Amino acid sequence: MERLSGGAHLGVFAPVQNQARVGAVARRLGDAIELGLLADGEQLPGEADLAARLGVSTVTLRGALVVLREQGLLETRRGRGGGSFVTAPSGPPAERLRARLAEYGVEELRDLGDHHAAVSGAASLLAACRTDEDGLARLRRLEEEFAAAAGDAAALARADRRLHVEVAAAAQSPRLTREEIRFQTESGALLCLALSEDDLAGAAVRQHRSLLAAVEAGDGQGARALAEEHVRAAVDRLVDLRLHLPD
Structure with a gap:
């Protein structure tokens, strides 16, 4: 799997602010692994180095790494060239996702x-105006x-999540990139x-192609409209799924 741009990694490794607890650090890194x-x-x-970047103590970081190893998201290799290495899951279980969806109200x-x-719309508009050929190549x-x-x-x-984050990175806005990563890690x-339904998955493929074409053409307003439409279509489906979850 291709690594994301430096802008995306900066968002993952940004300080954890006031949530310098083992669970908060483990969730930040664990979500980043699950999100790709x-x-x-x-x-x-x-x-x-990682503790300094996240703004936590090495004791807190080590506790988080233990949690991630227990979850099967990291493995530790000893000896020369050793360290902590990502072991990405094949995909989060559907039951856990339904339980997570049930935590949200429809209005929320x-x-x-x-x-x-x-x-996402603002990031797409700026990406169309600011991205360079390297950024376009990553998006393609x-x-x-x-x-x-x-x-x-x-x-x-x-x-999809990687593409959203890379569009924000292509906008060359660290704040928008961090905000996009926050959305992706939250939900x-x-x-x-x-995307388990073929009709929405097919529509998302077409929306991505149209969005990329707009960014390549420098059509900021078109890119923003397409990004907003893409996000709202997904949220509408999640709302429908939430309404049909058992109480």
Whole structure:
């Protein structure tokens, strides 16, 4: 799996602010692994370096790494060239995702969708104005990865999340990139549920292609409209799924 750009990694390894607890650090890194923001087999920075980047003590970091190893998301290799390496899961279990979806109310999902659409739309507009050829090349590869994952909801969701983050990175806005990563770590995995249906998955492939074409053409307003439409379609499906969950 291709690694994401430096802008995306900066968001993953940004300080954990005031949530310097073992659980908060484990969730930040674990979500980044599940979302595909940290690639399978990727080596994490050394403990002292990573603790400094996250703004936590080495004791807190070590506790988080223990949690991630117990969850099967990291493996530790000893000796020369050793360290902590990502072991990405094949996809989050559907039952866990349904339980996570049940934690949201319908209005909360809609509000989250409105906020995410605004951020994704703004990032897409700026990406169309600011991205360079390297950024476009990364977006093309991720769009191809998404299309190739048809029929695999977990792979589709991972590719979709990576593409959203890479668009934000292409906008060359660290704040928008961090905000996009926050959305993806908070609720991005739920997209597996929405993309399990062929009609929505097919529509998402077409939306991605149209979005990339708009970014390549420098059509900022068109890119923003397409990004917002894409986010709202996914949220509408999640709202429908939430309404049909048993109480």
